[in-house]
Amino acid sequence: MASKWKFTTKDLAEKPEILMSGHRACAGCGPAIVYRQILKATRGPIIATNATGCMEVVSTIYPYTAWSIPFIHTAFENVAANAAGIETALKALKKKGQLKYDHVDVIAFAGDGGTYDIGIQALSGAAERGHDFLYVLYDNEAYMNTGIQRSGGTPHGAWTTTSPAGRVIPGKPEYKKPIADIMVAHGIPYVAAASPAHWRDLITKARKGLEVNGPAFLHVIAPCPRGWRYDTSKTIEITRLAVDTCVFPLWEAIDGEYALSAPSKVIALKPERKIPVKDYLKVQGRFRHLFTPEFEHVIDEIQQIIDRRWKRLLKKCDMA
Amino acid sequence: MAITKQNLLALNGDEAVAYAVKQSDVDVVSAYPITPQTIIVERFSEYVHNGEVDTEFVCVESEHSALSMCLTASATGVRVFTASGSAGLALMHEILYVTSGARAPVVMAIVNRALSGPINIHCDHSDSMVERDAGWIQIYVENSQEAYDSIIQAFRIAEHNDLLIPTMVMLDAFVLSHTLESVNVLPDETVRKFVGTRRIPLVRGHRGKLVPFKLDPENPITMGPLDLYDYYFEHKRQQEEAMQIAPRIIKEVHDEYARISGRKYGNGLIEPYRLEDAEIATVCLGSTAGTTKTVVDQLRTKGIKAGLLRLRTYRPYPVQDIVNALENVEAVAVMDRSHSFGAHGGPVFHEMRHILYEASIHPQIVDYIYGLGGRDMPQTLIHEIYRDLQKIVKTKRVEKPIQFIGVRE
Numbered sequence: 171m172a173s174k175w176k177f178t179t180k181d182l183a184e185k186p187e188i189l190m191s192g193h194r195a196c197a198g199c200g201p202a203i204v205y206r207q208i209l210k211a212t213r214g215p216i217i218a219t220n221a222t223g224c225m226e227v228v229s230t231i232y233p234y235t236a237w238s239i240p241f242i243h244t245a246f247e248n249v250a251a252n253a254a255g256i257e258t259a260l261k262a263l264k265k266k267g268q269l270k271y272d273h274v275d276v277i278a279f280a281g282d283g284g285t286y287d288i289g290i291q292a293l294s295g296a297a298e299r300g301h302d303f304l305y306v307l308y309d310n311e312a313y314m315n316t317g318i319q320r321s322g323g324t325p326h327g328a329w330t331t332t333s334p335a336g337r338v339i340p341g342k343p344e345y346k347k348p349i350a351d352i353m354v355a356h357g358i359p360y361v362a363a364a365s366p367a368h369w370r371d372l373i374t375k376a377r378k379g380l381e382v383n384g385p386a387f388l389h390v391i392a393p394c395p396r397g398w399r400y401d402t403s404k405t406i407e408i409t410r411l412a413v414d415t416c417v418f419p420l421w422e423a424i425d426g427e428y429a430l431s432a433p434s435k436v437i438a439l440k441p442e443r444k445i446p447v448k449d450y451l452k453v454q455g456r457f458r459h460l461f462t463p464e465f466e467h468v469i470d471e472i473q474q475i476i477d478r479r480w481k482r483l484l485k486k487c488d489m490a
Numbered sequence: 491m492a493i494t495k496q497n498l499l500a501l502n503g504d505e506a507v508a509y510a511v512k513q514s515d516v517d518v519v520s521a522y523p524i525t526p527q528t529i530i531v532e533r534f535s536e537y538v539h540n541g542e543v544d545t546e547f548v549c550v551e552s553e554h555s556a557l558s559m560c561l562t563a564s565a566t567g568v569r570v571f572t573a574s575g576s577a578g579l580a581l582m583h584e585i586l587y588v589t590s591g592a593r594a595p596v597v598m599a600i601v602n603r604a605l606s607g608p609i610n611i612h613c614d615h616s617d618s619m620v621e622r623d624a625g626w627i628q629i630y631v632e633n634s635q636e637a638y639d640s641i642i643q644a645f646r647i648a649e650h651n652d653l654l655i656p657t658m659v660m661l662d663a664f665v666l667s668h669t670l671e672s673v674n675v676l677p678d679e680t681v682r683k684f685v686g687t688r689r690i691p692l693v694r695g696h697r698g699k700l701v702p703f704k705l706d707p708e709n710p711i712t713m714g715p716l717d718l719y720d721y722y723f724e725h726k727r728q729q730e731e732a733m734q735i736a737p738r739i740i741k742e743v744h745d746e747y748a749r750i751s752g753r754k755y756g757n758g759l760i761e762p763y764r765l766e767d768a769e770i771a772t773v774c775l776g777s778t779a780g781t782t783k784t785v786v787d788q789l790r791t792k793g794i795k796a797g798l799l800r801l802r803t804y805r806p807y808p809v810q811d812i813v814n815a816l817e818n819v820e821a822v823a824v825m826d827r828s829h830s831f832g833a834h835g836g837p838v839f840h841e842m843r844h845i846l847y848e849a850s851i852h853p854q855i856v857d858y859i860y861g862l863g864g865r866d867m868p869q870t871l872i873h874e875i876y877r878d879l880q881k882i883v884k885t886k887r888v889e890k891p892i893q894f895i896g897v898r899e
Contacts, residue, residue, distance in 0.1 A: 215707035217566070217705050217707065227716050230715035230716050231716045232716060235696060235712035235715060237710065237712050238696075238710060240705035240713075241705075241710070241711075241712045242562055242565055242712075242714050243715065243716075244558060244562065244588045244592065245558070245584060245585060245588055248558035248585070251550065251554070251559045251562075252558055252559070252562040254520075254548065254559050255518070255520065255558065255559035255563040255566070256562045256563065258518050258520070258546045258548055258559065258563055259517065259518055259546075259563035259564075259567065259568045260566060261546050262517035262545070262546045262563075262568050263517070263567070265546075270708065271707065274707060291551060291552060291554075292554070292555050292558065295555055298551070
């Protein structure tokens with residue numbers, strides 16, 4: 171199923187933007203960069219649906235829209251069901267010979283709140299039923315639209331407004347839910363993790379997700395400068411660090427078979443290239459409270475979690 | 491047009507609904523099972539698996555997803571149907587508003603069942619009554635024949651381009667859903683011709699061009715945008731404007747259907763029964779009207795001028811029709827099969843008394859909360875209500891404006 175389409179800078183530059191400029195995302199918004207890259211991967215007619223969240227808000231304030239393709243938003247927890255509805259309607263139209271196109275791709279976007287938490291039921295149901303759509307999780311690791319509250323995707327130790335850096339409890343006590351593994355366990359044909367720092371890898375994975383028959387799940391790290399507390403110029407740098415520290419390794423699972431993607435494969439082959447997690451944490455204000463004598467042991471804990479998860483991933487990829 | 495020759499089938503209410511959906515050229519059905527609606531989805535599954543329909547049928551993981559799927563399928567331009575009731579309808583609550591706000595003409599059958607807790611699977615109207623403000627058309631049926639007829643009409647009503655209002659058809663749990671009845675069904679081609687194909691209106695698109703109001707890659711539009719204080723209010727006002735037109739459309743569709751089927755339900759909005767010269771009358775919704783008609787007939791043989799007003803559409807609320815129907819009645823008893831805790835009576839009573847206040851007529855009006863959780867409403871209790879009304883007429887006094895009936899004290 172490997173996509174034969176090679177993405178060159180020229181290809182991408184020539185392709186018209188789907189999410190038009192003028193939307194109201196913040197400077198340095200990770201999700202906006204992620205959307206732009208993913209929408210460069212389209213192959214023909216496409217319909218998009220979005221869960222409630224920052225990206226729906228910044229792109230569709232009536233009477234304006236940044237979308238040059240058909241787009242629908244309905245609620246927070248149901249974007250997978252919305253995608254399933256569109257896909258099923260297209261199937262019905264095709265069966266009756268009323269669809270003008272050979273095929274229309276369906277793409278669903280949701281943040282971590284809409285995926286890990288409130289949206290997981292609809293997502294799991296749509297995956298089980300095998301609807302043909304690409305689900306994009308843009309993971310900024312908290313409810314940013316409502317003002318930085320913790321989600322099932324928020325990492326251990328991170329400050330949010332509902333997991334504050336308190337005198338007793340330093341940030342979020344719980345761990346990040348392995349959402350992409352949960353999706354692999356559904357037995358769907360394509361799951362991948364991607365970072366906008368490695369844009370060609372991300373765009374290729376988005377294209378594969380569209381090309382596959384059945385549900386595809388793309389987990390993309392998409393930092394929020396406001397919520398992660400860093401300078402707006404550092405978004406790409408941080409998403410690169412996330413890969414280099416193995417906090418967010420890049421991989422794909424085709425029909426359940428895990429394989430590391432190039433940027434992470436390099437680290438697997440040359441472990442000395444693996445950067446300490448500390449370097450990733452220290453550039454983000456949301457972890458500032460950990461750099462104190464009282465709580466620096468949490469940094470070690472985080473390193474242990476990341477190492478353990480990385481080892482498990484290497485095993486799944488037959489690289490242990 | 492001559493009345494079409496029809497087949498007489500033995501169907502329960504759920505089966506009658508499924509049969510109507512089968513004949514109505516529906517593109518997408520997405521549903522989740524809940525007692526006592528299950529027979530609708532079971533029968534429809536059989537139609538799909540036996541190749542009797544070419545509908546895309548999706549058994550989803552919840553009612554929330556059932557309606558969410560219907561909403562976007564409808565927005566993609568196809569005809570859709572779903573069915574639910576009770577807790578399932580409550581789970582859809584959020585999406586009911588999104589659906590009407592998106593002007594997606596979804597048709598849904600509701601088998602009226604009590605809301606938990608305590609959990610109960612039997613009939614009352616508490617599930618759909620709380621949804622009266624959700625921006626949907628609500629049609630309450632008296633029997634399985636009317637359930638069949640109303641589902642077919644609902645597609646025409648909801649999809650009418652002047653309306654685009656999602657429509658729910660309510661039938662009482664078990665009394666209708668699980669009880670066999672003789673149901674006349676029209677031939678497939680007659681129904682197909684009656685419902686026609688879904689027409690999509692044109693709207694002003696992104697670049698000022700007139701485009702079809704659907705998700706279409708050739709003519710992209712954005713649906714479900716963030717709509718703040720500068721436009722939201724106008725969009726809600728537009729929903730009300732469509733509701734104001736709805737009574738006319740509902741009557742037109744009802745009359746056109748009557749011409750081919752020979753069946754009428756009052757004027758499509760209300761069904762007055764022996765009301766012309768009635769002194770006392772009850773008002774109710776759903777299957778209780780059937781029992782009440784029998785009671786009215788019994789009272790009439792004794793020379794008591796009793797009548798009944800059945801509300802068929804509860805949204806839109808047919809204000810003038812109700813006022814006209816009750817013009818000469820001296821005392822009215824509303825029968826509410828749901829309750830608003832802490833309020834002055836049930837919801838049907840609230841609105842009934844409210845509209846009579848501004849009309850020039852002021853009959854005595856009382857409320858009876860009945861049948862919660864499927865408690866039976868036998869003829870004896872309905873006789874009791876009419877006896878109370880006779881007493882009110884005689885004494886010109888209402889002792890208890892709101893009562894619970896058929897309940898242990």
